[in-house]
Amino acid sequence: MKAERYYGIDVGGTSVKIGLFQGETLLEKWSVTTDTSDGGKNIVRDIVKSLPGPAAGAAMAVPGAVLPDGTVNRCVNLGWGVCRPTDEFTALSGIPCRVLNDANAAALAEQRLGGGKGRRSIVMVTLGTGVGAGVVLDGRLLVGARGTAGELGHMCMDPLDSAAACTCGHVGCLETYASATGIVRLAAQAGVTGLDCKQILDGAAAGDAALEAVADRACDLLGRGIASCCALLDPEAVVLGGGVAQAGEYLRKKVQDAFDRYAFHACLGTEVLLATLGSDAGICGAALYAMD
Amino acid sequence: MKAERYYGIDVGGTSVKIGLFQGETLLEKWSVTTDTSDGGKNIVRDIVKSLPGPAAGAAMAVPGAVLPDGTVNRCVNLGWGVCRPTDEFTALSGIPCRVLNDANAAALAEQRLGGGKGRRSIVMVTLGTGVGAGVVLDGRLLVGARGTAGELGHMCMDPLDSAAACTCGHVGCLETYASATGIVRLAAQAGVTGLDCKQILDGAAAGDAALEAVADRACDLLGRGIASCCALLDPEAVVLGGGVAQAGEYLRKKVQDAFDRYAFHACLGTEVLLATLGSDAGICGAALYAMD
Secondary structure (H helix, E strand, O other): OOOOEEEEEEEEOOEEEEEEOOOOEEEEEEEOOOOOOHHOOOOOHHHHOOEEEEOEEEEEEEOEEEOOOOOOOEOOOEEEEEHHHHHHHHHHOOOOEEEHHHHHHHHHHHHHHOOOOOOOEEEEEEOOOOEEEEEEEEEEEOOOOOOOOOOOHOOOOOOOOOOOOOOOOOEEOOOOHHHHHHHHHHHHHOOOOOOOOOHHHHHHOOOOOOHHHHHHHHHHHHHHHHHHHHHHHHHEEEEEOOOHHHHOOHHHHHHHHHHHHOHHHHOOOOOEEEEOOOOHHHHHHHHHHHHO | OOOOOOEEEEEEEEEEEEEEEEEHHHHHHHHOOOHHHHHHOOHHHOOOHHHHOOOOEEEEEEEEEEEOOOOEEOOOOOEEEEEEEHHHHHHHOOEEEEEEEEEHHHHHHHHHHHOOOOOOOOEEEEEEEOOEEEEEOEEEOOOOOOOOOHHHHHOOOOOOOOEEEEOOEEEEOHHHOOOOHHHHHHHHOOOOOOOOOHHHHHHHHOOHHHHHHHHHHHHHHHHHEEEEEEEEOOOEEEEEOHHHHHHHHHHHHHHHHHHHOOOOHHHOOEEEEOOOHHHHHHHHHHHHHHHO
């Protein structure tokens, strides 16, 4: 454990969360509003203005692809194109800064300090508006040659399901079934409208048969996708996070059961776990990345 | 490049291939018959007897899972259960020895010296009786928590295709479509019997419409599986090897086209390449692993 201080910065489309860490201890956290005007050109300056003082290092988690050399390749929600926000951060603050994808930051945090603590290799699946994943292998993030590793949501589950049109342009991607949006879509297909994802999963957990069938379908596909992912990567555990995973043990058990139905025999025993760090995962993961 | 000498040993069910390397140069190679009697207990002794002299190190590529600690977890074709053949090798020869899975050895060799040369991250797909893969990320092999990473052949493509029963106990695994066995099965489904995989692909390449439809189906599924794999791992390139890949450019182009149809947009540009080392890939990869 290092005693120096580090900033972990989670840059979201609405607000930027910032944490000051000493080793793995969060000393304080705050946030600043994300100013997406003018192509997001004020965001880094606003972050630096809010910092209480110097630090040994910092890292920014951003909602977009980050190339292995630290170039950010578009963050639509921030207004950023291809850019190097860390160069500006360091020029303004004098603090060395790294950058990583936000799903990867969450994965690193959950592996070191959260639901995956004690495992060296995990896949962290974030179930939100879409389905993303961060992959930590032997304690290190998998970034990918183009910075896009972990796109579990775009695993094709059924290339013929034209009702499952994905924002990426293909059909049958895992996120068209297992994201919050996908679960609402599956419910609509089953004739249930007017409920959001949380209401659907709450109703399913309370025993509504039609809603439980929707939850079963989403979890079956998610478990099958995770089984294919584990056949390839053979991690110790899979950690479920994001808004949909707030359905907790009800969801976790259904996904574990589906995984066990589809898993390659050598991967049986891989645990499906729940994330535990909630909305602090981004700042924690960024701080850990800064310390690495 | 190291100047010391290393043995690269590829332990197959019929014969053991052995190469003596100086750096990356193969000085000589030979083979010994694999004696699978008595649970394969003579195999290591026979290998050591054949060695012409001392070396700085050695590695064995074996047809089974290898745990991260170097324990071999069953090689059905050799008669081996859970064992540590490297301990016996070193005791008999005085030469330090490592062990790795044979598909992983081929992947390492193709990444460093073969079809994937110049790329730091590749997925090497071996199309033989089954479908296996070896994953090299940032120049290092992905072994997996249980030593079973790279089981691309057991990615589930269609959980409802009961005609596609896999040896693993599930249905719809990629290898039930894209292995030599799978291609023969698809041909039989289309009413074509009595041809082996090579004859089917040769006929398809020569313009036989029924056989070309079989090749198209196999390559469509393979390209789709590889696209899902690349969405997760984002390698620089995919290398096709094994007996089926001897169909060469005809197969490669069909797989590249299918990949391009299914790939997540950020992964477009990933090249599908052919392996170049042939049957020397195992000894080369083992020698490289010994030097690492």
